[in-house]
Amino acid sequence: MANANHKPAGRRSRGHGQVGLTGLVVGAIGVVFGDIGTSPLYTIKEAFIPHYGLDARDPAEVLGLLSLIFWALMVMVTLKYVAIIMRADNEGEGGIMALMTLAQRTLPKGGRGAYAVGILGIFGASLFFGDSVITPPVSVLGALEGIEVAAPQLHDWIVPLAVVIMLVLFSTQRFGTEKVGRVFGPITLVWFLSIAALGVLNIRHNPEVVQALNPWWGVKFFMAHGWHGIFILGAVVLAVTGGEALYADMGHFGARPIRYAWYFLVLPALMLNYLGQGALVLENPDAVKNPFYVGVPDWAQWPMIALATMAAIIASQAVITGAFSVSRQAMQLGYIPRMLVRHTSKDTIGQIYVPGINWLMMLTVIALVLAFRSSTNLASAYGVSVSGTMLIDTLLLALLAKSTWTRARWWVLPVCAVVLVIDLGFLVANGAKFFHGAWFPIALGLLVFTVLRTWRRGRELLTAEVRKEGIQLDTFLPGLMLAPPVRVPGTAVFLTASPDVVPHALLHNLKHNKVLHERNVFLTVETLGVPYAPREKRMKISPIAGDDFHRVIIRYGFMETPDVPVALMRSCDQCDLVFNPMDTTYFVSRESIVASRHRGMPIWRDKLFAFMHRNAAPATTFFRIPGNRLVELGAQVEI
Template sequence: MAISSNTPRHQNGSHGHGQVGLAGLIVGAIGVVFGDIGTSPLYTLKEAFSPHYGLVANHDTVLGILSLMFWSLMLVVTLKYVTIILRADNEGEGGIMALMALSQRILPRQSKSLYVVGILGIFGASMFFGDSVIMPAMTVLSAIEGLEVVAPQLGNWVIPITIAVLIALFATQRFGTEKVGRAFGPIICIWFLALAVIGVLNILHEPEVTQALNPWYAIRFFIDHSWGGIFILGAVVLTVTGGEALYADMGHFGAKPIRYAWYFLVLPALMLNYLGQGALILEDPTAIRNPFYLGVPQWGRVPMIVLATAAAVIASQAVITGAYSVARQAMQLGYIPRLATKHTSEETIGQIYIPWINWVLMIAVIALVLVFRESTALASAYGVTVSGTMLIDTLLLALVAQAMWPSWRWWVLPLCVLFFIIDLAFLIANGVKFFDGAWFPVALGVVVFTLLRTWRRGRQLLREEIQKEGIKIDSFLPGLMLAPPARVPGTAIFLTADKGVVPHALMHNLKHNKVLHERNVFLTVETLSVPYAPKEKRLSIDAIGDEFYRVVVRAGFMETPDVPLALMRSCDAGGIHFDPMETTYFASRETVVAIAHRGMPVWRDKLFAVMHRNAAPATGFFRIPGNRLVELGAQVEI
C-alpha cells in the first residue's frame, strides 16, 4: 500500500502573497530587497577618493569613476541579476543555495561536476556569512558618522551610538520582523526619493556631470591610469553590493515586483544621487571627505542622519534575515547541524529566528566596529566576499543556461563570459586590499566553509559506520516473526536515516525491553532539492507485513518538517490512523568518537564530534513531542 497525504502545497506559486497586489509587493520589495544596495551612496564615492587609491578629484577622474559606477550598475545589477539571473528560479526561490540545488538537479549523479558545483555553492554561501557580518557594521557606522559633519565635537560618540544601535537591532530579532516589516517599504521609499531630490539639487549646480553616463569616460579612466586603474574597482564594487540580495529574496516577492522597483525607482534614485555627489566634488573638491552628507542642505542634515540610520538598520535587518534563511537551507541540505529555530509568524513560513546565528552575528559585528572604528577602514574589508559570491553565481548561471535554456543560451553564454571578466576584475581589485582588512571576511568564509564541509563529510562517515553494523529489514523481519516477542498495544515509530536498515533504536528496544509494539513504523525524513515538496510527494506509507510500515516524510529545503502533523494528515488521505496518545517515538542518539587514520584527519573528526554533540536533536527539529519520545544511545567510531 502506498498513499500520499493531502497536505496543501505551499502557495509558492504566488510566493505566499495571497491577495497582496503588485503595488504592495513592489513597496515590500523596496523595503527588504534594496536596503543594502540603497545605502551604498553613504560611503562609495568617499571611499573611491580615499588616500588608499591616491586619486585627485579633478574633472576627468570624477567623471571616470562615476561612469564606472553607472556601467557597473547597468551590467552587473540590471543586466546580470535583474534581467537574466532572476529567470533561474528553483521552484520560485532564489539565492546561491537554491541555484546550487538547481544546478545539481541537472547534473548526472556521482559525476565530478556535481561535487564541484556543491563545493562552489557552499563556498559562496560561506562568503555570504562574511558579508552578513561586515554589512551591518559598515552601513550603520556610515550613517552615524554623519554626526561628525553636523557637530564635529560629537565624533567620540560615533562608536558608542553605533554599538547601541546594533545591540538594539539584534536584541529585537526574537520578536520577528512581521510588524516592523510593514514600515520598511514606506521608509525606504522615502529614502530613495530623498536620494533623488538631493542628487538633482546638486546636479543643477554642475550639469556637465551627466556626461559620466557616456562609457567613454570609464574607458578613458583606464587609459589614463593604465593597469593600475583596475584597483579602483575595489571601491566601485561597493556600488553593486547587495545585487545578490535581489536574487536571494526573489522567493519572498517574485521577479516582477523586484524588476519594476529597480527600473522605476531604485536605479534612477541611486544614479541621481551618485551624479549629485560628483557634481558637488566638481564644485568643491574638499567635499570628498564626506560627499553624501555635505551634499545635503545644512537644515536637512540632522533629519537625513535619522533617515540614513533607519535605512541602515533596515538594510542590516534584510541581511540578518537572509543569514537565517541561508542557515535554514544549509540545515535542510545537510551542511550544518540542526539549530534551534523559532517561527515568528503564524502566517508566513519564511519568518524565522535562529538564536545561535543571531548572537554570533552580533558579537562578530560589534567586534568589527571596535577593531576598524571607521567606515573608511571597513570599506577595505568590504567587497571581496560580494565579488566572490557574484563570480560563483556567474559560473552556476552558465551551467543552468547551457542545460536548461536551449533557446537563450546563444546570447546568455557570451554574456556570462563578460560577467565572468567583470566579476574576476572586481575580485582581483578587492584581493589587493587583503592585508588592509579584506583578510577578515575571507578568513571568516574559510572557517564557515570548513565547518560546513566537515559536518557534511562527518554525517556521511557516520551513516556509513551505522550501515556497516546494520541489518537489512527485508532479512530481519521474517526471522523475527518466526519467534515473535510479546506484543504490547500502541504504535512505535522508529526514526531512521536509512530506509533499508533496521534502526538501532528497535534493536535496543528488543534487547532490553524484549517487547514489540502492536504496530511498528520505520520513519525517514527526506529533504528534496526543491524549496517546497509537492503534495503528492510529502508522505508515502508502504506496508511490509505483520503490522510493520515504512513511512517517508518529505520536505523542501525551505521547509521545516513537522512529523506529527504529517502523520495525522495521513488518515485524511485514506491511510492508517496515528493516535498521538498511543504513539511512542524511538530515536537513536549516537556519541561520536574520533579515531586516527580513519575517515577525515583527526582534527576534523574531533571537530565533527563537537558539532554533533552540540547539535539540536533531530526529534526537536522535526517537532516530535518530548513526552512521547524515547532516546537510546549508541557509540560510533569514525
C-alpha cells in the same frame, strides 16, 4: 527558455496571498534594496581615500569614477541579475543555493561535475555569511558618520551609538520582524526619494556631471591609469554590494515586483545621488571627506542622519533575515547541524528566528565595530565576499545556460564571458586590500566552508558506518516474528536515516525492554532539491512483512520546516495507520561519535564533527516531536 519564470500556482498564492503588485513592489523596496540602497553613504568617499590615489581636483578622474559606477550598476546588477539570473528560479525561489541545485540537475548525479558545483555553491554560501556580518556595521557607521559633518564635537559618540544600535537590533530579533516589516517599505521608499531629490539638488551646481553616463569616460580612466586602474574597482564594487539580494529574495516577492522597483525607483535614485555627489566634488574637491552629507542642506542634516540610520537598520535587518533563511536551507540540505528554529509569525512561514545564528552574528558584528571603528576601515574589508559570490553566480549561470537554456544561450553565454572578466577584476581589486581588512571575510568564509563541508562529510561517513554495521530490515523482521517478543499497545515510531537498515533504537528497545509495540513505523525524513515538496511526493507509506510494520518516508523542500507529528496525522487519510498522539512513542538513536585516525577525515575534522554532532539541536526540537513522547537510546559509532 527552460525553467524561466515558472512558478506553480500553488506556490504563488502561498507566497503572496492577496497582496497586489503595488504592495509587493513597496515590500521589495523595503527588504530587497536596503543594502545596495545605503551604498551612496560611503562609496564615493571610499573611492577618494589616499589608498586609490585619485585626485578630486581632476574632472576626468571624477567623471571616470562616476562612469565606472554607472556601468557597474547597469552591467552587474541590471543586466546580470535583473535581466538574466532572475530567470533561473527553483520553483519561484532564488539565491545561490537554488542556483546550485539547478546547475547540479544538469550534471550526472554523483559525478565529479556535480561535486564541483556543490563545492562552488557551498563556498558561495559561506562567503554570504562574511558579507552578512559586514553589512550591518558598515551601513550603520556610514549613516552615523553624518554626525561628524553636523556636529564634529560629537565624533566620539559614533562608535558607542553603533554598538547600542547593534545590541538593540539583535536583541529584538526573537520578537520577529512581521510588525516592523510593514513600515520597512515606506521608510525605504522615503529614503530613495530623498537621495534622488538630494542628487537633483546637487547636480544643478554642475550639470556637466551627466557626461559620466558616457562609457568613454570609464575607458579614458583606464587609459590614463593603465593596469593600476583595476584597483579602483575595489571601491566601485561597493556600489553594487547587495545586488545579489535581488535574486536571493526573489521567492519572497517574485521577479516582476523586484524588476519594477529597480527600474523605476532604485536605479534612478542611486544614479541621481551618485551624480549629485560627483557634481559636488567637481565644485568643491574638499567635499570628498563625506560627499553624501556635505551635499545635504544645513536644515536637513539631522533629519537625514536619522533617515539614513533607519535605512541602515533596515538594510541590516534584511541581511540578518537572509542569514536565518540560508541557515535553515543549509540545515535542511544537510550542511550544518540541526539548530533551534523559531517561527515568529503564524501567517508567514518565512518569518523565522535562529537564536544560535543571531547571537553569533551579534558578537561578530560588535567586534567589527570596535575593531574597525569607521565605515572607511570596514569598506576595505567589504567587497571581497560580494565579488566572490558574484563570480560563483556567473559560473553557475553559464553552466545552467549552456545545458538548459537552448534558445537563449547564444546571447547569455557571451554576456557571461564579459561579466566573468568584470567579476575577476572586482575580485583582484578587493584581494589587493587583503592586509587592510579583506582578510577577515576571506578567513570567515573559509571557516564557514570548513564547517559546512565537515558536517556534510561527517554525516556521509556516519550513515555509511550505520549501514555497514546494520542489519537489513526486510530480513530481520521475518526472523523476529518467528519468535515474537511481548506486544504492547500503542504505536512506536523509529526515526532512521537509512530506511533499509534496522534502527539501533529498535535493537536496544528489544534488548533492554524486551517488548514490541502493536504498530511499528520506520520513519525517514528526506529533503528534496526544491523549495516546497509537491503534495504527491510528500509521503510514501509501504507495509513491511505484515504484522503492522510500515516504512514511511516524509519529504520536505529546503524552504520548509519539518513537522513530523502533523505529517503523520495527515497520513491517516492515505492508509489504515492510525496515529493517536497520546498513544504514539517516538524512538531516536543518539549516536556518540568516536574520532579515529586512519579512517574517514583527518583527525581534527573528525573531532570537529563529533563536537558539532554532540551540540546539535535534539530531534525533539527540529522535528517538532513532543518531548514527553520521545525516547532516546544511545549508540557509539567510530568514524
